[in-house]
Amino acid sequence: MRFCSILPDSSPSFSDVLSSRKNLTTFKNTLQSDYPDLLSRLNAQTSSSPITILAPSDNAFAKTTYYPVLGPAFNNHDLVAIQNILNYHILNGSHTSKDLITQFQFFPTWLNNATFSNVTHGQRVGGVMQGSTDMIWTSGESARSTVSEADIPFAGGVIHVIETMVTPPTSFPATAEIFSTASEPFEITSFLGATYFSKNNTIPALAAFLNETSDLTIFAPNNAALESVASALESLSDDPTAFTKLLDYHIVVGQGGPIYSTNLTNGTTLRTLAGETLSISIVANSRFVNSARILTPDLLISNGVVHVLDNVLSPDDTAAVPQPTRATQVPVLSTNTQFAISEAPFTTFMPWAVVTNAPPTMGSARTGTVTATATGAVATSTTKGGAGRAAGCADAVEAGYRRSRGLFDAASSHGWL
Known part of the structure; x- marks a missing residue:
C-alpha cells in the first residue's frame, strides 16, 4: 500500500484529485455523468467538517458484476441503488492510517437509505490497520476491501483508494x-x-x-x-x-x-x-x-x-x-x-x-x-x-x-x- 503525505494547507479539490489519478477514471466519470449533485457536495466539503472517501479504483468498478448487491445495481444501471452504494463509500470524519488501530473500528457513513441502513447516524463500515502497511475496510456480506493508496489529501478531508467496493449490508x-x-x-x-x-x-x-x-x-x-x-x-x-x-x-x-x-x-x-x-x-x-x-x-x-x-x-x-x-x-x-x-x-x-x-x-x-x-x-x-x-x-x-x-x-x- 502506498501512502501520501497529508498537507492540509495546499490540498487540492476532490475533482482535482480524481483528474490527477488515472486509476480513478471510472469513479470520476460516474460522478460527473450520473451524480453531479453528489460531486458538487464532495467538492464543497471543507477541512472544518472533514470526510473520508473510500474511492473505488477502476479495477474495483470492473469487479462489481461478481458481487451481491453491487452486481445487480451496476448491471441494471440502477441509479438509485448505485447512489446508495456510493454514499456508503463516504465516511463522516477524517480517518487516516495514523488514526486506525490494529482492531476494527466502525464509522458512520453517508448511507441513510432505509433499505440498507436502519442504524442511527448512518450505516457503519469497519476499518483496521493490519501491521503498519495494510489498511482494510470491512462491510456487508463480510466483504473486505484492501487499500492500494492511502492518505490522499483533498480540501474536504482524506481519500483512500480501494481495490474492491464496500458492500452495503443486507437484512x-x-x-x-x-x-x-x-x-x-x-x-x-x-x-x-x-x-x-x-x-x-x-x-x-x-x-x-x-x-x-x-x-x-x-x-x-x-x-x-x-x-x-x-x-x-x-x-x-x-x-x-x-x-x-x-x-x-x-x-x-x-x-x-x-x-x-x-x-x-x-x-x-x-x-x-x-x-x-x-x-x-x-x-x-x-x-x-x-x-x-x-x-x-x-x-x-x-x-x-x-x-x-x-x-x-x-x-x-x-x-x-x-x-x-x-x-x-x-x-x-x-x-x-x-x-x-x-x-x-x-x-x-x-x-x-x-x-x-x-x-x-x-x-x-x-x-x-x-x-x-x-x-x-x-x-x-x-x-x-x-x-x-x-x-x-x-x-x-x-x-x-x-x-x-x-x-x-x-x-x-x-x-x-
Missing part, C-alpha cells in the same frame, strides 16, 4: 444465508430458522421485529451449537413462551446503537430483549458472552450487527463463565448423545423472503397481508384465517412485541424502550 436473513456458504463452523442458518419457527405455520412476531427494529445486536449461535443441544431445544419449542425467551436472550436492542466488537470490553453487561443480562469477558485474546466464545464478530446487517457464537445462551444460566482452554465451550443446555452438524435444527423454517410485517397479536384468528422483501426483489404473500384483524404494520409488530416482552414504556417517545 439478517440475507446475510445469514450468504455467510453460511462459508465453512461449517460459522453457519448460522439454524438460528435464523429458529426465529421463524412456528408450530402452527404462522409468522412469528420476532421475525418481523428482527428485520424492522433499528440498532440491533444479535449474538447468533452457529449451527453446530444448536445441533449439540437439539433435544433440549425441541423440548423448549413445545412451550412458545420459554422458546421465545431463549431466542430473546440472544438479542440486544439499542443501548447507544449496534454494539460492535470494539464496544465489547471486559466487564461489559448488556440487557437483552428477554430482560436478563449478558456478561462480556476477554480471556486469552478471545471475547466471551457469558460462557460462549465469539467465533466471528461484526457481521454487519442493515439494522445492526451479528456476532457468531460457539454456544447457545440460556436466560436460566446467566452466571455461566468461560473455560478458555477449551476449543469449544461446554453447552449450558442438555446435550445430545449423538451429533451431526448436517442435521442442524430449524433450517427447514428458513424464510424464502424477509418478513417485514406480521400480526401484532399472535392469536389463531388472523387475516391480512405479510409484506416480504427478498434479495433484489419485493414479494407479497397473504395469510388468511378466521374472522378478523386488520392488516398489521411494522410499528404495530414492534410495539406489540415489546409489550409482550415487558419492554413497553409509556414515557418514551414511541412508547418503546
